[in-house]
Amino acid sequence: MAEADKKREQIIEGAIKRFSHFGIHKTTMNDIADDLSVSKPSLYYYFPDKKSLIVGVIEKVFKDYFAMLRTNLNDNDNLETVLFGSIDVRNSFFEKYFMLKISEGVPDLMWDDDVKESLDVLKKTEADLFADIFKNAQLRGEIHENDMQHLASLYLESLMGLTNMCIMAGHKKIMPEKKMLKDVADKQKALSAIFARGLRC
Amino acid sequence: MAEADKKREQIIEGAIKRFSHFGIHKTTMNDIADDLSVSKPSLYYYFPDKKSLIVGVIEKVFKDYFAMLRTNLNDNDNLETVLFGSIDVRNSFFEKYFMLKISEGVPDLMWDDDVKESLDVLKKTEADLFADIFKNAQLRGEIHENDMQHLASLYLESLMGLTNMCIMAGHKKIMPEKKMLKDVADKQKALSAIFARGLRC
DNA sequence: CTTTGACCAAAATATTAAAATAGTCAGAAA
């Protein structure tokens, strides 16, 4: 890896630490520079603006998530087992990078064209990964459907939808965060179990 | 019906018109009073405060929704057919009262204890209704599960989750509102089809 | 029992000033 790329990685790592602890819009470029004991213009030498650094962070986190997901895959497991494992991986990342939540970032960060495009690509990649999972289940005769891409999108959107529902319900702080994470996982797994069975018929 | 109750109904109807057209927090008590050609203190004679009027509106809307849902029910239909019909009813109300969206109402209206309690009761009622639907399917041998209440909650949360996902995706105004509503219905039905099949095994 | 005009306190909104932050640049260090 080129020296410049190594430096870029270091900056991204530093940014991740700040972002995941204080949130994106509570972190200034100076904070990140100070953490790394460099000047702010140095950051701007490697990233044209804050937004591109954020995108770099997002892509790095997703990259790690995808790697972990692939590591956890076992072609011999049945669909339900694979989905349950994936849910655990997914939620461990969700918990670890909870403070990243783009939606509460800088004004309209979520709707910025560049960020949106990056997220779309990553979402597509995730969907591809799950489509492969479903295809694999199909090879083992566990599924009688045709459009695996479509199926993967529907499944993932359902999981994310449940996550959002639990977050909303838990925003009243009645449940102590930990309880909420368990709640999310339980519901996602309950749905996945029915979902997996529904594909068999 | 007592005269006072009739008047309460009229006020609620008037409030619904304003709320569903301009949203809750863009509607003042004076707006509602003027529409009905009465004075503001008259409103306060029937409702102690704005919040209780809002709760009255919400309960009225849900009451109508439940009635429509029951009307659309047919004990002879199979589970998938019933669920598809319910989705259409549900979304027609969602569309009609879109501007009501509590979440964007007055600050923390969603988290107000009174409103929250009322919503919890209504959500419980809806879950009961769907639990009955599942029980009915069970009688016809379409389901091999035991906890219908739990099942109904999971199903409804999944549907709502999908709705939220589509709303978020559509907030960028790329799709012209109508497209979004169709998108919601399509995804909810696709999930319901798999869900219903998953319960059979 | 119902309704109302006149009134008030609290909350939302608009205005302005002050502080913080993203981003630039000429030039130094490596």
Place this chain on the structure above:
DNA sequence: TTTCTGACTATTTTAATATTTTGGTCAAAG
């Protein structure tokens, strides 16, 4: 040449203040 920095803006956030709007009350009238 490539990488870095101190010193400097332009823009955005935040804080403070003034102004309007709106929820809610009350004494009195129909």
